[in-house]
Amino acid sequence: MTPIVTRFAPSPTGYLHAGNYRTAVFAYLSAKHSGGKFIVRIEDTDVARSSPEYEASIFETLTWLKLSPDETYRQSEHRPRHRELLEKLVKDDTAYVSKETPQAPGDREEVIRFRNPGGTVTFMDIIHGEITTDITDLGDFIIARSFDEPVFHFAVVVDDADEGVNHVIRGGDHISNTARQMLIQQALGLPMLLYAHLPLIFGDNHKKLSKRSGAKPLSEYRDQGILPEAMLNYIAFLGWNPGDKREYLSREELIEAFGLSRVQKGSAIFDEVKLLSVNQHWMRKLSDDDFLAHLKVGHRMSDFYAEQLRKAVPLLKERAHTFAEAREMLSGELSCLFNESILDRALLVAKELPKRVGMTKLALESLLGAIQSLPESLSTEAVKEALMPLGNAEEAKGKGGRGAVLWPLRYALSGQERSPDPFTLVAILGKEVALARIQKAIGILGE
């Protein structure tokens, strides 16, 4: 297979969103799969709208997502070359300087127009097959505002040729631009390119994802704690699949499996819920150390906190879909692992009081003994083994069943309606803390 040299060509007029990113991903994957080149070219021909801030943010996001380009260019750096070819076209009379009546602010009195030969242009699209466009009603389209200010269509064609691009992989919204670009290309005697117009990605509103329609900047997903692996995996599967049953592929596996031939024709809707589940998958694959690093909780923490945090990692992996969510859990449903003053007397009493304070107290007291005789280093399994008999005994008696002892235990330890199961709590809290909390609960019940 011939190596694919392609480019991702964002204009620095906004941040990257999932729509842009997906084009970048498919281009990147195509290039890497074939052993070719992935070029990033900043299309900043529109000086008025471009900004260095956006350019920086684009590269920053690309770096986060690990889509490193083999080469990068800035279109404005090619002005002299654009001018040279613009002059050539005018000299050949395939383009001409045209007097204009400005229609809008910023419009020039003179622009360069391409002589439209009329008729139709047909090209073979890798994804869609043959596409024919009628160019007659395009008229003599503008290719530059002046010799030093080429318009997108012109600059793209020239740059692609100069950079050795052989495949144009871009969003389907460019289909109608292709004909005029090919016209310029032919006039310049440049080599033909292969085109792959990707189906668009829609938002919930079933419209093309765009800044305007409120597509989130990718940086927001980063801040939310979405992993680059997850983003890549999810996006790659929007409009493509490997042809087998696999759903979770790493970067390397994606590069290996990717091919434009399996790209979907129809557009797809970006589904955050699915993204979340893909992210959870990748979070779980992280080592505990890496997980902790991604969690980014305060650098200065007590030894106790650090130790508890480490023990909480398996619980977080089990529960959280993002790192932001994990952080919330740390101060919410998992706070009982860190905070000493979690017992809420009102709740404890309210839940158990009306009928069976006595029973609850008894259950807690028997638990006390059982935990006392536990070894110092605890595993959830060992705790369960030691404490379950108490629950089973209760079960045999009927009435409240295991819940009659398990629920008070869990509640005495967590002080919360929702928490990890009681055995895990004992194991993570340790004997000393567990005993203290149960004592305290007994005290409250005794009042």
Added chain:
RNA sequence: GGCCCUAUCGUCUAACGGUUAGGACGCCGGCUUUUCAAGCCGUUAAUCCGGGUUCGAUUCCCGGUAGGGUCACCA
């Protein structure tokens, strides 16, 4: 509106012209260490419509419908 593109469960998708139309995510239900989460099991749910071609169309062709894209001195 002109031109162009597209059309399988709610969503992402699979299916050499022959399958009980499969999977994943979500939803719903059940089980489990009477919570939450996770896990396991299960249920629900789709070939847009109409014509062809064919022994046989999700699949090929045409028409319709619907959705989308594009019609800049933005990219």
